Amino acid sequence: MNATDKPVDPDKERRKIKSVAKMKEIMTHYYIDAKTAEQTGKKVAWITSGGPVEPLIAMDVIPVYPENHGAMIGASKMGTELCEKAEGMGYSGDLCTYALADIACSTVNGGPIGGLPKPDMLVCGNNICGTVLKWYEVQARYYDVPLFILDTPFCHTEFSEEARIYVRRQLDEYLLFLEKACGKSCDRDRLQEVGRLSMEGQTLWQAVLDTTTNKPAPMSAFDAFFHLALIVTLRGTQTVVDYYTGLLAEMKTRVAEGISAVPHEEYRLLWDNLPIWYRTRWLSEKFAAHNACLVADTYTSAWCGSLPYLKEDDFLASMAEGYSRIYLNIGTDRMAEMVLEMIDKYDVDGLVMHSNRSCKPYSIGQYDIARIVQEKRGLPTLIIEANMTDARSFSESQVETRIDAFMEVLKG
Amino acid sequence: MDAMQVFHDVAADPQAYAREWKARTGGKVVGTFCSYAPEELILAAGALGYRIVGGSGAISKADAHLQAYCCSLVRGALEDALNQRLDFLDGTIFPHTCDSIQRLSDLWRMNAQTGFHLDVVLPVKLDTASAQDYMRAVMAKARSELEGLLDTTISDANLREAIDTCNRIRSAMQTLYTIRRDCPGVMAGRDVHAITRSAMVMDRHDFLKNLLTVVEELATQANPACHDAKRIFLSGGVCNLPDIYSVIEAAGGVVVGDDLCTGSRQLTGTIALEGDLMGAIARRYTGRAVCPAKHAGIKRRGEDLVHLARESKARGVVFLYLKFCDPHAFDYPYLKEMLDAAGIPTLLVELEEQTASDGQFRTRCEAFIEML
Ligand code: SF4
Numbered sequence A: 001m002n003a004t005d006k007p008v009d010p011d012k013e014r015r016k017i018k019s020v021a022k023m024k025e026i027m028t029h030y031y032i033d034a035k036t037a038e039q040t041g042k043k044v045a046w047i048t049s050g051g052p053v054e055p056l057i058a059m060d061v062i063p064v065y066p067e068n069h070g071a072m073i074g075a076s077k078m079g080t081e082l083c084e085k086a087e088g089m090g091y092s093g094d095l096c097t098y099a100l101a102d103i104a105c106s107t108v109n110g111g112p113i114g115g116l117p118k119p120d121m122l123v124c125g126n127n128i129c130g131t132v133l134k135w136y137e138v139q140a141r142y143y144d145v146p147l148f149i150l151d152t153p154f155c156h157t158e159f160s161e162e163a164r165i166y167v168r169r170q171l172d173e174y175l176l177f178l179e180k181a182c183g184k185s186c187d188r189d190r191l192q193e194v195g196r197l198s199m200e201g202q203t204l205w206q207a208v209l210d211t212t213t214n215k216p217a218p219m220s221a222f223d224a225f226f227h228l229a230l231i232v233t234l235r236g237t238q239t240v241v242d243y244y245t246g247l248l249a250e251m252k253t254r255v256a257e258g259i260s261a262v263p264h265e266e267y268r269l270l271w272d273n274l275p276i277w278y279r280t281r282w283l284s285e286k287f288a289a290h291n292a293c294l295v296a297d298t299y300t301s302a303w304c305g306s307l308p309y310l311k312e313d314d315f316l317a318s319m320a321e322g323y324s325r326i327y328l329n330i331g332t333d334r335m336a337e338m339v340l341e342m343i344d345k346y347d348v349d350g351l352v353m354h355s356n357r358s359c360k361p362y363s364i365g366q367y368d369i370a371r372i373v374q375e376k377r378g379l380p381t382l383i384i385e386a387n388m389t390d391a392r393s394f395s396e397s398q399v400e401t402r403i404d405a406f407m408e409v410l411k412g
Numbered sequence B: 001m002d003a004m005q006v007f008h009d010v011a012a013d014p015q016a017y018a019r020e021w022k023a024r025t026g027g028k029v030v031g032t033f034c035s036y037a038p039e040e041l042i043l044a045a046g047a048l049g050y051r052i053v054g055g056s057g058a059i060s061k062a063d064a065h066l067q068a069y070c071c072s073l074v075r076g077a078l079e080d081a082l083n084q085r086l087d088f089l090d091g092t093i094f095p096h097t098c099d100s101i102q103r104l105s106d107l108w109r110m111n112a113q114t115g116f117h118l119d120v121v122l123p124v125k126l127d128t129a130s131a132q133d134y135m136r137a138v139m140a141k142a143r144s145e146l147e148g149l150l151d152t153t154i155s156d157a158n159l160r161e162a163i164d165t166c167n168r169i170r171s172a173m174q175t176l177y178t179i180r181r182d183c184p185g186v187m188a189g190r191d192v193h194a195i196t197r198s199a200m201v202m203d204r205h206d207f208l209k210n211l212l213t214v215v216e217e218l219a220t221q222a223n224p225a226c227h228d229a230k231r232i233f234l235s236g237g238v239c240n241l242p243d244i245y246s247v248i249e250a251a252g253g254v255v256v257g258d259d260l261c262t263g264s265r266q267l268t269g270t271i272a273l274e275g276d277l278m279g280a281i282a283r284r285y286t287g288r289a290v291c292p293a294k295h296a297g298i299k300r301r302g303e304d305l306v307h308l309a310r311e312s313k314a315r316g317v318v319f320l321y322l323k324f325c326d327p328h329a330f331d332y333p334y335l336k337e338m339l340d341a342a343g344i345p346t347l348l349v350e351l352e353e354q355t356a357s358d359g360q361f362r363t364r365c366e367a368f369i370e371m372l
């Protein structure tokens, strides 16, 4: 159907977030830059979503995120095909589907943008999982390029002094690695400035997310999943600061004008875990039909969660703690505390957990978090079984029944 | 009693052994996960290290904490803890390994009643100087924490003695593995399994004594020409399934070596007794045969495996993985590729615990061994 054939729904139009177009434009340029890096003589580094990107920006290396690419693959419903291909290569279908899709994609240049540009180097931060270590080892063998691992010891109950020393030393090793790979030295003043911009971007992103403390919420977690891409990929640049400044202004206007994400917001929910990329629209409509808005989530806030540990005047050193104490690198009980804090802050009525078989560090422990939330706040939890990229493990009818039943409970 | 029978008894019911040990000696028992637990420190503190390699029954209580997509080791272990089957433990040590054990540690700390809880957050990277220093710092910290938790002091003299015992165990085990490699007919696979299982739970002094007796006996019987079965090398993680050996043997194969986490991998690396003891311990843990959840270069495990398979003149390699084990599953394609290139055929078997004796595994093993 052609756009002009569709009757325009003025209410829907009013609710659309206008910054989306700008965001698409930025991301398109970013990928064009990355894909033409070879012609323009720029270096490309593949980096994990929780990896230390600021030094790359300071060294003019283009950071490319296989996980962001995985999300694009999932959203364009190309995940299943690529995961099947990876299984054909001998990888178990039980592994992380971002990793599977990426590993397969490398060999065929498939996916929605015809594959990622080849890396000149790989930067792996294991603060999100042990999967990325294995995944980047696979890619280091495949592309035969140098691999740097930022090993951030897991903080079960503490970030220890030994760990601080170890991670701090690795940050120096990281700069040496980059200087060698780029054949030039790292300008520390520039790094300091990138650090400042990174913190400013994170602060703005947190402010955007916080606008949903308003009732009704001007945006939902589904919107946050989309607008997240910039803080992940380009933090440390002015582009991010400018974009989120604009987005924040738009959200404030929406609040002032009473424009909400969901038309008749009655129930406010908190989402846990990665999005189910190939069903975000469906899920968002499903909840909206019950007048429920997912006002916040534990996922998109992970990219500003370490702000308290970062220091503008000594950014490099503070990265040690900032990159170690992120949401997935802490104990389950600490995660439960943070969920409780979010429940209070956003005043939610229930929890929706994506039990994501692709992501063990995020998912193992969810049952205990749900129990703690029930005990401490008396709130119910809906658990949806899926993974974020490959639709094969998603049963629409089952999930639909569960959502309906859960909403019945909430409506009491 | 027959020395080998001692091992079979321990392996048949390690929990009963630990209870009996505790009652007999009045000593403390420390549960451990994974072969990176600091054995020497536990021994030097006078405690019994008890490695947990899975559960002993069906899962019910653990289902309230763990999704079905966790490996059976993680689920089984928590089930045992929640059912008080591990009530003889005075505490548990969790060395940092894979994502699943990492979260199991949290859930254990929050739910299990098995005494003290100690996380030893080892480096994941092993091949840099800073990782080496961090390993040393972590081990030194574990030493002083264990002193407090076990209410004892670990003197350098204690430590030296413990290192010496561990070194001698590792070296006797190497001898055992060499005998098996050179004369595989001299002992059944299930015997080796009983020994490696006992190595993880038995009083280490008694274990060593008994092991030396067994090795001595075997050395006199060993006859290199005595076996014509097809030589199989086992590669993978935790093998707590003695049946596997009988299936392979019944199919006309014989296991001549392994790189299992519950087998040879825990038995590599000697610790120097001179100089800085903690530094020497750290060097052993960074230098020993590497686990797939750790990093020591991008091809190290593949090179080690090809070398071991060749050295043991294996006709084929059987990969034994637990279902839902991520670190091993990621390495499989490249390990297979390197073995293919070396002309060594492979078979991949994904197991849930307790499924070794089922027909499918038997049929696949028979077909594979016949093909060799
Ligand atoms: S989805 Fe989970 S397992 Fe996969 S890369 Fe992300 S954090 Fe790691």
Ligand code: SF4
Pocket (backbone or CB within 6 Å): B071, B072, B073, B074, B097, B098, B099, B100, B101, B237, B238, B293, B322, B324, B325, B326, B327, B328
């Ligand atoms: S079998 Fe694999 S997933 Fe399970 S505990 Fe061991 S390394 Fe972790």
